[in-house]
Amino acid sequence: MKNRLNTVMLSNSDDDIKYAAELIKNGEVVGMPTETVYGLAADATNPEAVKKIFEAKGRPSDNPLIVHICDASMMEEIACEIPKLAYKSAERFWPGPLTMVLPKRIIIPKVTSGGLETVGVRLPSDETARKLISYSGKPIAAPSANLSGSPSPTTAAYVYADMNGRIPAIIDGGSCNVGVESTVISFENDAIRLLRPGYVSVEMLSEVTENIIIDKGVLEQLALTAKVSSPGMKYKHYSPKAEIYIIKGNLSDFEKYVSENLKDDDAVMIFDCDELSLDVKTIMYGRNSEQQAKRLFSALRECDEIGADRVFARCPSTEGVGLAVYNRLLRAAAFRVIEV
Ligand code: AMP
Ligand code: MG
Numbered sequence: 001m002k003n004r005l006n007t008v009m010l011s012n013s014d015d016d017i018k019y020a021a022e023l024i025k026n027g028e029v030v031g032m033p034t035e036t037v038y039g040l041a042a043d044a045t046n047p048e049a050v051k052k053i054f055e056a057k058g059r060p061s062d063n064p065l066i067v068h069i070c071d072a073s074m075m076e077e078i079a080c081e082i083p084k085l086a087y088k089s090a091e092r093f094w095p096g097p098l099t100m101v102l103p104k105r106i107i108i109p110k111v112t113s114g115g116l117e118t119v120g121v122r123l124p125s126d127e128t129a130r131k132l133i134s135y136s137g138k139p140i141a142a143p144s145a146n147l148s149g150s151p152s153p154t155t156a157a158y159v160y161a162d163m164n165g166r167i168p169a170i171i172d173g174g175s176c177n178v179g180v181e182s183t184v185i186s187f188e189n190d191a192i193r194l195l196r197p198g199y200v201s202v203e204m205l206s207e208v209t210e211n212i213i214i215d216k217g218v219l220e221q222l223a224l225t226a227k228v229s230s231p232g233m234k235y236k237h238y239s240p241k242a243e244i245y246i247i248k249g250n251l252s253d254f255e256k257y258v259s260e261n262l263k264d265d266d267a268v269m270i271f272d273c274d275e276l277s278l279d280v281k282t283i284m285y286g287r288n289s290e291q292q293a294k295r296l297f298s299a300l301r302e303c304d305e306i307g308a309d310r311v312f313a314r315c316p317s318t319e320g321v322g323l324a325v326y327n328r329l330l331r332a333a334a335f336r337v338i339e340v
Contacts (some may be wrong), residue, residue, distance in 0.1 A: 004165040009156065012128040012173045020171055021135035029053050031159040033146050033173025035126045036097045036181050037152040037297065038159045038196065039068070039142030042166065042235040044078070047109045050141050054111075057165040058148045063231045064114030066099050066182065069123050070133035078108050078139050079121055084185045088208045095125035097178050097199040101186040101230075112141050114231055120309040122182055128173045144181060145170075151238045151300040151332065154179050158301060179294035180324045184230055194218060195230035197324040199293065218327055221335045237331040240311075242267070244333035248315040249340035257340045258312050267308035269299055274314065281306055289322035296325055300332055 010016040012033070020030045024041060027049040031066060032041040040056060042049040044067045054061060067078055071092050075082065079102035086100050090140070104119035113119050118194045133140050144152040145159040153159045156172035163170065183198030183205075191211035193204060197218055205212055216222070217233035228234050233327055247254050258268055259278055267281035273294070277284065283302045285295040303311050313333070 005168050005248050007160065007164045007167055007225065008169045009160065010169050010171045012171055014131070016171065017128060017131045018135050020169055021132055021137075023168055024049075024132070024136040024140065025054075026136065028153050028169075029056055029167045030132070031156065031163060031167060031170030032129055032132055032140070032142055033126055033156070033171060033176065034068075034124045034129045034142070035099075035176060036124075036178045037154055037176050038145040038156065038170075039129075039140075040145045040163070041068070041140045041142040043134060043136065043138040044068075044112050044141035045107050045138060046109045049110065052112045054141060055139060056163060057143060057146070059143060060148070061111070061116045064116055064118075064120060065143050066120040066122050066184075067108065067112065068129065068133055068200040069121060070130040072123055074139060075102075075121050075123075078105055079103060079119055080105050085187050085190065085192065085209060089185070089192070089205075090123070092208055093200050093204070094123040095130070097124070097184045098122065099184045099196075101184065101195065101218045108139075109172040118186075120184060126173065128171060129264075132171070148239065149239055151240060151297040152181060154294070154297050156296070177294070179296060180321070180328055183324070186229065188213070193229065196233065197321075198320050199324065199328050201320045201323065202213075203320055218323070219330070238297070238300060238328050239332050239334065240300045240303040242308040243310045244269075244300075244303070244329070244336065245310065245312050246315050246333050246337045247312050247340055248328060248337060251314075253340040254312070254314055257338070259310075263310070265307065267303065267306060267311045269303070269311050269312055269313035281308060283311070285316075289317055289320050289325055292316050292325045293321045296328060328331075 183200040184196035272284040273287040
């Protein structure tokens, strides 16, 4: 980082959102709440502003940014050749946590799209995010507001922890309702390709078409050199400093495995309905998939707050939004899965 900035915390009052919109119009980067996770917002059409996002995050330049709009009609200003299935998906899931990858118009510079000819478009449901887009009068590029590689931030305080000194302002909109990033899809003929699972689940997408392809990168580790449909999938992601191990099995087998392998400074991550007889530092994430989605990233940040070396995590269900939870945990664990 060149110059350290004084990072101010703003409220989500109209006056503060208007102040943040002025910063965006002036080519600055602002921490923005959304229903998924906090984003680092800048004018998606201004290459200099977008470069500041990449700098603040330390994000590889080939990892594209999602562009946020405040009205479905803005989609046609930034994307073209929009298939019927995209309109149908927008109608069903927008405003909400669904990103659609579409051919981009020239107004979106290559720095925003990570060099691709496509752009990821999303209309968020969070009111503060929509006001910020509307007041700035620009489509807004916004990746998750964490340092590249770290867990995504679900509160303004987590954004501050990663971005203090790197951006001029953060809007505090409370904790995010969904807690994991948006579902990312692209379109192929009459099919939807799932590039990244999120709150809009495969089960929900099947309301618009039965034809759903789950991309290989959702559940498999991709080589850094691989040509992938969603560049974010090949990078180290969501990782605390602690080493996470996913343990697949029932509660008693989990407990047996942990008790046989436990060292000082190890911890466990369990569902909040589990009852362990072990004496071990414990981090909870919710009992069902929705709660787990909401808690996952703060649970991962807690691993470091308690100074854990290794964390044994119970394997979540992959049903519904559970697929998104598992997909993020798998990356946080660098694909270390142990079947017991
Ligand atoms: P983040 O903003 O940190 O949630 O990351 C956004 C992710 O969305 C990227 O890492 C990509 O994997 C995916 N994405 C965004 N735009 C595109 C695009 N044009 N084509 C394919 N994937 C995209
Ligand atoms: Mg991210």
